[in-house]
Structures are given as structure tokens and as C-alpha cells.
Amino acid sequence: MENPLSRRRKILVLGANGRLASALARIWSRGHEVASLPRQKCDVSNPDTLRAALQSREFDVLVNGSGATNVDRCESERAEAGRINADAPAIMAECASARGARFIHFSTDYVFDGKTDAPLSESSPAHPCGWYGQTKLEGENRVLARDPRHLVFRVSWVFGPGKPSFIEWLVEKARKEPKVEAVADKFSSPTYTEDVAGWLEPFLEPDAPGGLFHACNSGSCSWRDYGAKALEFAAEAGVPLLATSVGSVTLADMKQFVAARPVHSVLDTAKLAATLGYAPRHWHEALREHIFHLYAPVPPAA
Numbered sequence: 001m002e003n004p005l006s007r008r009r010k011i012l013v014l015g016a017n018g019r020l021a022s023a024l025a026r027i028w029s030r031g032h033e034v035a036s037l038p039r040q041k042c043d044v045s046n047p048d049t050l051r052a053a054l055q056s057r058e059f060d061v062l063v064n065g066s067g068a069t070n071v072d073r074c075e076s077e078r079a080e081a082g083r084i085n086a087d088a089p090a091i092m093a094e095c096a097s098a099r100g101a102r103f104i105h106f107s108t109d110y111v112f113d114g115k116t117d118a119p120l121s122e123s124s125p126a127h128p129c130g131w132y133g134q135t136k137l138e139g140e141n142r143v144l145a146r147d148p149r150h151l152v153f154r155v156s157w158v159f160g161p162g163k164p165s166f167i168e169w170l171v172e173k174a175r176k177e178p179k180v181e182a183v184a185d186k187f188s189s190p191t192y193t194e195d196v197a198g199w200l201e202p203f204l205e206p207d208a209p210g211g212l213f214h215a216c217n218s219g220s221c222s223w224r225d226y227g228a229k230a231l232e233f234a235a236e237a238g239v240p241l242l243a244t245s246v247g248s249v250t251l252a253d254m255k256q257f258v259a260a261r262p263v264h265s266v267l268d269t270a271k272l273a274a275t276l277g278y279a280p281r282h283w284h285e286a287l288r289e290h291i292f293h294l295y296a297p298v299p300p301a302a
């Protein structure tokens, strides 16, 4: 693929206050012209608002960072989840195609039922076990059916600067309480938003391939392992912790979970690695960098 910095692109980001979208907008604005539309300026669940917003703006690349991402709420608010996760991306894909732009959309490991423990590739059969995954799968299919140049990236366990995730929640809890626990029998691959921006930048070019890609950091872990590494790196960064290890609970113990969740949803990123010419770095390295940026004291100016 072409040198990612060779051409300045006009990028429009929807759902721009999200964890992933805000990182993409911030990082890509260094080399491209980026316009951001958060929910307050464009409610993607309203087809008229969405079409009007897209028809009145110029862009070469449309990026959808919006999503109904609360997996449990999706079970009770089914129509809303369908509008945001399936109908809205279909409209975005249509409007992007109409102006010859490419569309970048994000999906999830929750399109899989998680019943097999081998890493899942883009050709593995998708059978969601909940409404969130169901609506995300429908969104993927409608985007990819519209235009072969459009892109869908499946991510999992997203973390990064800005909006806190499981990692910040666990470290904050471990600062205040001597005992913390996390689910030890659910497995996936963490995804660092800062890395996603780098992997996807070559796909901003008009002649880059389209299609479905798995995009997460290398390696896999349970939620408990993920949390344990976060505490290890936080301690190394100098954070005073009352809890330094993470106890185990099971998915079945999580009575507050409404939606069924996939147990094994480790994403295989071989297709992305072959396209980029390098493999995503291991999640340990990415998580350590994130924790140090968050918590390590800034060295005094010389």
C-alpha cells in the first residue's frame, strides 16, 4: 500500500466522542483534515439527521465511531440498538458511496458465539449470542454489501487515552480496596486505540483494499489476566496500590450481566498483518505504554 503520509485526506468522523473515534480524530488530524461530529451534533439513530449531515459535508473518508456499545442495554433497547448498529452504518455506507468516498466502520468479536477456543479469522462463521452482536453483524453485512471498497474492522476490549475502560476501573479500584476480582473464564484480545490509528492509516488511501479485517493487538488473555497485567504495570509506574493481584470469578458469577457473552473470542489478525507487512505488537507492550502515559510522573523539564 502507498505511504500513509503521501496524501492529505478529508476525513469526517461520526460518534466522535467515543473512545476509539476520539483517538483516530486526534492522531489523524496531524496529517489529514479531520472534521468531528459527536452525538450532540449528529444523532445517527435519526436517518434524516444523518443523511442531512452527510449530504452537506465534503469528505474522502467517512469514519463511524458511533455505536450502541452497552451490551446489556442492547437487550432491552432492541429497536434503538438496531437503528444505531445496523441501520445507521447502512445509510453511512450509501452516502459515502454516493460521493465516491470510502467508509470505515467498526465491529466486534461479539459477532462470534465463542464456543471454540481457536483464534477466529474473518472467514470463521459468525453466530452472535446476543442482540448487540446480532445488530453489529447486520451492520457489517450491510456496509460490505454496499461497496467492496468499504472497510469493517472488528476490534475487541478497546483501551486507550480519554474515555476510561475496564483497565482504569480496575486500577482505580485497586488503589482504594485490598481485594479486586475479574472474570477468569472469558478470553479475547485487547485493542489499543493509539495502535489502531497506525494500522488503519494506510487504508485511508483510495487504492487500499476494502473488506473485513480483524484489528487487535497480538496475544490473548482472560479478563483476569488483562487486569493482572494492568496492576503489574501500574505498580511499576509508581501507582500506590492496595490490591496487587486480581482474584478470579467466573462468567456465571456475574449475575448483573443481562446479555450472554462469547467465552472464546480471540481474533486472528493474520489478514491485517499480511496487508500491512507487519504484525500488531503484543498487547502487553501496548498496555504498558498506556499505563505509563496515564500514571507515570512526567519528568521535570530540563
Ligand SMILES: NC(=O)c1ccc[n+]([C@@H]2O[C@H](COP(=O)([O-])OP(=O)(O)OC[C@H]3O[C@@H](n4cnc5c(N)ncnc54)[C@H](OP(=O)(O)O)[C@@H]3O)[C@@H](O)[C@H]2O)c1
Pocket (backbone or CB within 6 Å): 014, 015, 016, 017, 018, 019, 020, 021, 038, 039, 040, 042, 043, 044, 045, 046, 065, 066, 067, 068, 069, 084, 106, 107, 108, 109, 136, 154, 155, 156, 157, 158, 159, 163
Ligand atoms: N469498547 C470495546 O471494548 C469494543 C469492543 C468491540 C467492538 N467495539 C466497537 O468499536 C466501536 C467503537 O467503540 P468505543 O469503545 O469507542 O465505544 P464508545 O466509547 O462507547 O463510543 C461510542 C460512541 O457512539 C456514540 N453514540 C451512541 N449513540 C449515538 C447516536 N445515536 N448518535 C451518534 N453517536 C452515538 C456515543 O456517544 P456519547 O459519547 O454521547 O455516549 C459514543 O461517543 C463500536 O463500533 C463498538 O461496537 C468496541
